[in-house]
Amino acid sequence: MKHKERIEQAIKALQERTFYAPYPENPKAYDAEADAQGKEAFQKAMSNPFVGLNEEGNTGFIGEEVSPYMMVGLGVQYPQFSIDTIMSRAKEAHAEWSKIDVEKRADLLIDMLDAVSKRFFELGYATMHTTGQSFVMSFQASGPHANDRAMESVALGYQELTRYSNEIDWVKPMGKFDLKIKKNFKSISKGVGLVIGCSTFPTWNTVPGVFANLISGNATVIKPHPKSIMPIAIVVAEMQKVLVENGLSPYTVQLAVDTVAKPITKDIAEHKDVKLIDYTGGTAFGDYIESIPGKTVFTEKAGVNSVILESVKDPKAVFGNLAFSFSLYSGQMCTAPQNIFVPADGIKTAEGHLSYDEVVEGLSKAVKGLAENPKMGAFVLGAIQNDNTKSRVNDTIQALNASNLEAEVAHPEFADARLLTPTVLGLDENDEHWKEECFGPIVFVVKSSDPLKHAAEMAEHKGAITCLCYSTDESYMQEVEHTMNAVFTPVSFNFVGAAFVNQHAAFSDFHVSGGNPSGNASFTDALYINRRFVWVGNRYA
């Protein structure tokens, strides 16, 4: 096995949950020419049919991506296929792929990741101009961080799929004689898996399911969001290249593109030959996906993440850390906090007591300061992926008769960029606005009679992917950990400096617990792999 050492290293990291990053996140760790080459490749790709995907048998070319920075269509066109074509190819590819042993599958999948890593910069620009993330975030999220998560799937898959003897002689002493039976144990893949991508993290949220499917022997169809195709198209092109180079069907992994006006997701999801579905996106559609009978489903839906502010050492450091977490990609991360629960009578700090109003003011100022800092502002905020996000946030702001900071920030490179700086709004606990997800750059500072109770209730009923708690009281911290963990929500305590609640590191942090309404699956626990195949044991007398 070619990549045995890398797989073993990854498995070890996964078990110990220590820092491990096979694909470095720092752009400077890569070839000096790579950035310029990647930018050029991206620019060349615009206004052209996408190059590198298998095109045979297509029914046409479509594409309607719009850069949130340039506010122009990218003009990239992707080959479109009928669902019948896609599914019959997937079934045939599954028959071939499922016969390959897990060692070989792991080697091929790692070859694919290595091939993708050669295009990290191009991936970065493609992600930037489809999602609105800043370039560095685009590079990291769609490049190394996504590859790391994919590698995590491969490593855990390899571990789970090799956990039993392949063949044994089973010998049972029967007194006068031994009963001998030869047995083999086979992991049987479920068939064809569909992975439904989202617009904001087109590779990071997609590749874990894709690589988990593939390591388990399943063929995979990827249905990207019609506004964020290019990043995953680059990944699929590299995967298909490795497949073909190895004499295998490129249809082991296929891209099924559609348009906003004519979506095909339901038709594929309900197709009788689709056995597995991975989904990232809104809760309503996720609930529908979970309800389709006879499918094995993995979802990451929406959550409403809380911050519990009980007491702090250094308010400035805390407000700065929170401002960054609110602002990073304009609150469009599934891990970003929405509700900041502050006791009605304020908080203790090392510098004295802060009233609730002073906390709201401190947070607002920190957010404003970050937004107006020319070295941070636009580069932290990125752009708004979807017009709807902008109008929904603005509607909420108007409904609450408040104002935002929008006018005060401009992007130094892209004059037309769709920007919206985060708004910090103080609300009473009796207000209803904080009790639903409000996706985008808006946070509610809730004057709360019981921050922990409110945070736990939101996690239990609306779901939560993260929870951030600031407290200097050991026993309160224990209570928060216990109470939030009981609703299957992880807690981060007293993050300041370079530790941000938004960040979930591959090989160490579980992403989504799978235990509350924010999703039914986790990157990457044993269920994420084991639900994709079935153990069968055969016996020979």
Next chain:
Amino acid sequence: MKHKERIEQAIKALQERTFYAPYPENPKAYDAEADAQGKEAFQKAMSNPFVGLNEEGNTGFIGEEVSPYMMVGLGVQYPQFSIDTIMSRAKEAHAEWSKIDVEKRADLLIDMLDAVSKRFFELGYATMHTTGQSFVMSFQASGPHANDRAMESVALGYQELTRYSNEIDWVKPMGKFDLKIKKNFKSISKGVGLVIGCSTFPTWNTVPGVFANLISGNATVIKPHPKSIMPIAIVVAEMQKVLVENGLSPYTVQLAVDTVAKPITKDIAEHKDVKLIDYTGGTAFGDYIESIPGKTVFTEKAGVNSVILESVKDPKAVFGNLAFSFSLYSGQMCTAPQNIFVPADGIKTAEGHLSYDEVVEGLSKAVKGLAENPKMGAFVLGAIQNDNTKSRVNDTIQALNASNLEAEVAHPEFADARLLTPTVLGLDENDEHWKEECFGPIVFVVKSSDPLKHAAEMAEHKGAITCLCYSTDESYMQEVEHTMNAVFTPVSFNFVGAAFVNQHAAFSDFHVSGGNPSGNASFTDALYINRRFVWVGNRYA
């Protein structure tokens, strides 16, 4: 950790899938007095309130078990409780039990299994006179084999629950400095689990879920079949004793008894605080259990198991082996074959060609020979657990205008025993009778144009727990293994002598694959444990 060595040995066996039986199946391996003592204990228990279960707060005593051997009621009465009482006790016990670390939980659970093993003979008699199994089978199935399966849950649970570091210092090099975060990883139990027992295997099918719940930190309520309570009551009594001896709540595991006339299963299953349900029984009720929203469900439902007869070396040995598998416990095992698919033009044997009719005749004769053998007959067949099984089988026989062997067998010890020897019926592939489950001592020898196709279709659409294939053709065997495995059904090949398809050995054979309609779970794969808890990671700056 007291039992660390035993856990490690069990984990090793589970991975290697070699023979391992911590509780010997041979009654002679136990104390010479134990049999007589067990019999006496069972006889003393009859016509009395059951001794050993926590009785506090009961609303009365109920019990309506009938011995299929004596055809008289056992008269054993069990304490009954309101569902409110049971559930509030379970929730409280869960709060306590979930705080105990996994090492201590494993030690306590193994102590419980050791305590149960002291009562294997009493368990044997209780099982015999509730299920109708022969004594030796009762002893083995409810005693050592059940304990082995429970130990399997504990061992795999221990392995899964300790697979990650509890606490680590995560250090990420950031160039100019290191980002350091302390992390802990916690397995959070889901809460209270309900385990619904069946009438034929009251402990074997119940304890795997019970011990899997408990090792994962969940409290458990057992709802036994009202006609098969005593065996699991003995187990629960021993478990509660160990809990109390260790200063823990006896309500960590509770028995919730009911009657056929006033069932309580749905009320408990739908209770908001029941988070997990394990179920063994018929398909219709199993489908209902799977449909209850918001529960983690593990089912073993009905299947229709096939034998594929393609070619054999020694027809006599094959017919003898099959006759035993049909007859063992009168076909009331979920692993027993129902449909024997024979090519329309017969089979090749080492002794020449056998026509389809000759195969039917050979099988009938072998079954008749076994039934009429005074040293085998009644001791292999046991008795029929439920009157309905007997009438359903007789109805089918009458509908097909056939006859059975019933009159020819009597039980040497129990003149009133409810017996029904297996009937072997030849059917054309166009007949509809073999296309549904017909539970009990009846097998259909189907004249088939394509035995493998028929077996695979039944497994895919009706479910199958076993498949037995006889063939001397290597390439056909490979085709059978591939095709049946693809519908998630294990295949046993050419079993003769002491190897029987009905037997699934703990630590080696997966029982039910979970991939076809016979059930959604498997004893004991990683899913069986991991679905009972959720990993949550907390981070401290």
